[in-house]
Amino acid sequence: VQLQESGPGVVKPSETLSLTCSVSGGSISGYYWSWIRQTPGKGLEWIGYVYYSGTTNYNPSLQSRVTISLDTSKNQVSLKLRSVTAADTAVFFCARSAPLSFFNSLDVWGPGTPVTVSS
Amino acid sequence: EIVLTQSPGILSLSPGERATLSCRASHNVSTNYVTWYQQKPGQRPRLLIYGASRRAPGIPDRFSGTGSGTDFSLTISRLEPEDFAVYYCQQCGTSPPWTFGQGTKVEIK
Numbered sequence: 513v514q515l516q517e518s519g520p521g522v523v524k525p526s527e528t529l530s531l532t533c534s535v536s537g538g539s540i541s542g543y544y545w546s547w548i549r550q551t552p553g554k555g556l557e558w559i560g561y562v563y564y565s566g567t568t569n570y571n572p573s574l575q576s577r578v579t580i581s582l583d584t585s586k587n588q589v590s591l592k593l594r595s596v597t598a599a600d601t602a603v604f605f606c607a608r609s610a611p612l613s614f615f616n617s618l619d620v621w622g623p624g625t626p627v628t629v630s631s
Numbered sequence: 632e633i634v635l636t637q638s639p640g641i642l643s644l645s646p647g648e649r650a651t652l653s654c655r656a657s658h659n660v661s662t663n664y665v666t667w668y669q670q671k672p673g674q675r676p677r678l679l680i681y682g683a684s685r686r687a688p689g690i691p692d693r694f695s696g697t698g699s700g701t702d703f704s705l706t707i708s709r710l711e712p713e714d715f716a717v718y719y720c721q722q723c724g725t726s727p728p729w730t731f732g733q734g735t736k737v738e739i740k
Contacts, residue, residue, distance in 0.1 A: 546729075555719070555731060555732075555733045555734055556676070556719055556721075556731040556734075557731070558727075558728055558729040558730065558731065560727075561727075569727045569728075570727075570728075571727075571728045572632070572728060573728075605675060605676075609723065614678070614681045614682075614687070615663045615664055615666075615681055615682045615723070616664060616723035616724070616725075616729070617666040617678055617681035617682075617687075617721075617723060618666070618668070618676070618678060618721075618723070619678045619681075619687065621675040621676055621677075622675065623674075623675055624675055
């Protein structure tokens with residue numbers, strides 16, 4: 513299975529960051545699909561996940577601004593982060609968790625996509 | 632939220648030496664849900680160890696993990712040139728948020 517993130521590389525402050533993760537070579541069923549971001553200052557930060565059933569769980573630090581969803585017809589996972597500021601500038605990764613075989617560990621990652629928040 | 636603290640921040644070693652990396656949790660973590668990743672510059676993280684001690688498919692047996700409760704460690708028995716990288720621990724238990732340590736950089740001495 514392969515994951516590929518896509519979306520705009522630059523977002524203006526106060527706007528909504530929207531990214532898509534395309535899943536190829538495998539099914540969305542049976543897995544958690546997470547978004548993680550990485551900054552030089554804060555390292556890796558888990559943003560949240562959506563389970564194939566549609567259940568979501570978010571990092572409390574971002575919960576008020578984030579939505580993660582699935583489009584099973586397109587085999588895609590989406591991230592929306594609202595009201596962004598410069599502090600949201602990061603490389604964003606999507607990743608798969610296998611709850612049964614790998615105890616929720618993130619066993620497949622996309623290459624990541626850099627997003628800069630700037631006017 | 633469970634905070635993971637990794638030490639040391641930087642480990643300077645020579646190829647062939649043994650590396651021991653530590654990950655300490657602020658609260659008990661179920662052994663099943665401690666994971667280690669390796670990341671090289673410009674690359675995505677790579678799953679090394681899950682369930683605290685289980686090697687992911689394709690991971691050489693020079694990598695091993697151990698620990699329980701709040702103290703976990705990753706050992707690389709004999710460093711190969713390709714092992715110089717940053718290593719992160721993570722807890723991915725049944726009660727999110729999932730959290731990562733800040734990383735340990737293993738650099739060539």
